[in-house]
Each structure stands twice: as C-alpha cells, then as structure tokens.
Amino acid sequence: MSVLAELRVRNENLGAPVAIEKLNWRGIKQGVLAPSTIILAFIFGFNNVTVQGVAFFTPTIIRGIYPGKTTVQQQLLTVPAYIVGAFFVLAVPYASMKLQKRGVFLLGAAPMVAAGYIVFLATTKPQARYAGVFLINIGAFVFGPMxxxxxxxxxxxxxxxxxxxxxxxxxGNCGGLISTWSYVATDAPNYPIGNGLNLACAGAIFILLLVLLTFMHRDNKKRDRGEYDHFLEETTTPELLGNNHPAFRWRT
Structure with a gap:
C-alpha cells in the first residue's frame, strides 16, 4: 500500500525527484500565483458570502411562517434545508470523483444559488422564500469540498x-466577514441589500467558472501542441517547473 501511495503522489508531482518535497519559496509562489488558485480563491470567497447570507436570513423566513413558535422551535425548523444541503455535499463530490469532472457540477450549482436569492428578492411570501432556502443550500454548500x-x-x-x-x-473566510456586514438592521425585514449582494456573488461565481474552464481547456490544448516543451529544454531542474512542466495538465 505504501508503494501505491507513493506512486500516486509522484503522479501528481510530475518531474519531482522525491515523493514529498520540503517547503520552498518557489513552490509557494507557484501555488499562490497559479491561475486556477487565484480564480478559485475568489469563487470560494464569493461562495462564503452566499453561505453565510442564507444562514443569517433563514431564521427571519421561519419567523414569518411560524410567528407563534418559540425561538427554539423556529431554529429547529431551519434543519430540513440543512439536511438536504448535507445530502448534496456528499452526493455531488462523489459523482465528481466518479466522473473526474469538477467544473460542470459547480456550473450547475451556481444558478441554484442565484435562483434562491432571486426568490428572496422577488417575493415576500414566507413559503416561497423557504423553498428558496432549499435551492441555496443545494447549490452553495457543495462549493466547500469541491x-x-x-x-x-x-x-x-x-x-x-x-x-x-x-x-x-x-x-473564503473574508467572504464570511463581508456577509456579516451585509445584513444590517435598517434593511429589515426583507434585506434587499444583503440578498442583492448574494445574488451578485452567485452571478460572479458563474462567470468566474466559465473563465476558469475556458482557460484550462485552451491551455491544455497548447500543452498538447508542444507549446510548453521549451520550458523543459531551457532548464536542468525540471522538478522545479511546477505547472509549467510540459506533462502537466489542468484538471477540469
């Protein structure tokens, strides 16, 4: 098993002479400045705005449906939407693992989040808004593991x-901080500013996903055509090339 694990690590670290490398500044720079890292960092930040947003707004929706319930009972009524979200947190990554595709699942999840916040903005009916909570939980929660x-x-x-x-x-944590300040007391009870911000974040996520997938597909074609071969010819330490190694391929 240890040999199999090492082979898997070596397969991920193309050109590396050792399975597990030591910390180095070149690797830090490559990781932070990789196009995929930068775009996914913003996606995760925007997603955390939407996740925290639905957490803040759901109790308000429940109070509108069941004003006579106690605070504890109202909080318990938020649980079903989270159970549904938890199911998709497990199901979507599993399907992604089987198909070896990530972007297509997230492209489907982002509109679900947007649809939920559109419901929040379009109607004040508590029952419709409660359905919107389910839509958001289905879409937003899968971004964490994915x-x-x-x-x-x-x-x-x-x-x-x-x-x-x-x-x-x-x-991602910065996104949660932004969401905390987007639902202000003066905006109650419908919170158009907070919900509008979350809708904008869902739209930004969708656009960034399209940009990232387009970049990955185009750059992989360049690698297939040999346009990255010169990096290998110009160095005596191919293990330091990182994502510029000709054998590296973006995984979509």
Whole structure:
C-alpha cells in the first residue's frame, strides 16, 4: 500500500525527484500565483458570502411562517434545508470523483444559488422564500469540498498545494466577514441589500467558472501542441517547473 501511495503522489508531482518535497519559496509562489488558485480563491470567497447570507436570513423566513413558535422551535425548523444541503455535499463530490469532472457540477450549482436569492428578492411570501432556502443550500454548500479539492489537484507540488489551499481558505473566510456586514438592521425585514449582494456573488461565481474552464481547456490544448516543451529544454531542474512542466495538465 505504501508503494501505491507513493506512486500516486509522484503522479501528481510530475518531474519531482522525491515523493514529498520540503517547503520552498518557489513552490509557494507557484501555488499562490497559479491561475486556477487565484480564480478559485475568489469563487470560494464569493461562495462564503452566499453561505453565510442564507444562514443569517433563514431564521427571519421561519419567523414569518411560524410567528407563534418559540425561538427554539423556529431554529429547529431551519434543519430540513440543512439536511438536504448535507445530502448534496456528499452526493455531488462523489459523482465528481466518479466522473473526474469538477467544473460542470459547480456550473450547475451556481444558478441554484442565484435562483434562491432571486426568490428572496422577488417575493415576500414566507413559503416561497423557504423553498428558496432549499435551492441555496443545494447549490452553495457543495462549493466547500469541491473548490478545495479542485484547487489541490491543479498544482504540481506539495508546497504549491499547501500555499494554494491557504490562499483559497483565507479569501473564503473574508467572504464570511463581508456577509456579516451585509445584513444590517435598517434593511429589515426583507434585506434587499444583503440578498442583492448574494445574488451578485452567485452571478460572479458563474462567470468566474466559465473563465476558469475556458482557460484550462485552451491551455491544455497548447500543452498538447508542444507549446510548453521549451520550458523543459531551457532548464536542468525540471522538478522545479511546477505547472509549467510540459506533462502537466489542468484538471477540469
């Protein structure tokens, strides 16, 4: 099993002389500046705005449906939407693993989030808004495991992977901070500013996904045509090429 694990690591770290490398600044730079890392970091940040947004707004929706319930009962009524979201958190990454595709699933998830926030903005009917919560939970929650996994497989070394994930998680946390300040008391009870911001974030995620997938497909074709071969010819240390190694391919 240890031999199989090492072979898998070597397959991910093309050109590397060792299975597990030491921390180095070149790898950190490659991980942080990789196009996939930068775009996915912003996607994760925008997604965390939407995730925190639905968490803030759901109790308000429940109070509108069941004003006579106690606070504890109202909080318990938020659980079904989270159970549905948890199911998709498990199901979508599993399907992604089987098909070895990530972007197509996220392209389907982003419109679900947008649809939920459109419902929040378009109607004040609590029941319709409650349905919108389910839509958002189905789409938004899958980004957590999917984006981090997608980030990690699109860098070519251990150091690059660690730094890339650090950047993605950091911007993700910033998204949560933004959401905290988007639902202000003066905007109650419908919170058009907060919901509008979340809708904009869902739209930005969809656009960024299209940009990222287009870049990956085009750049992989360049590699297939040999346009990256010169990097290998110009160096005596191919293990340091990272994502510029001719054998590297972006995984969509």
């Amino acid at each position: 984006v981090t996994a997608w980030t990690s497989i699109n860098v070519a070394s251990d150091t690059a992977r660690a730094s890339a994930l650090g950047l993605v998680v950091m911007l």
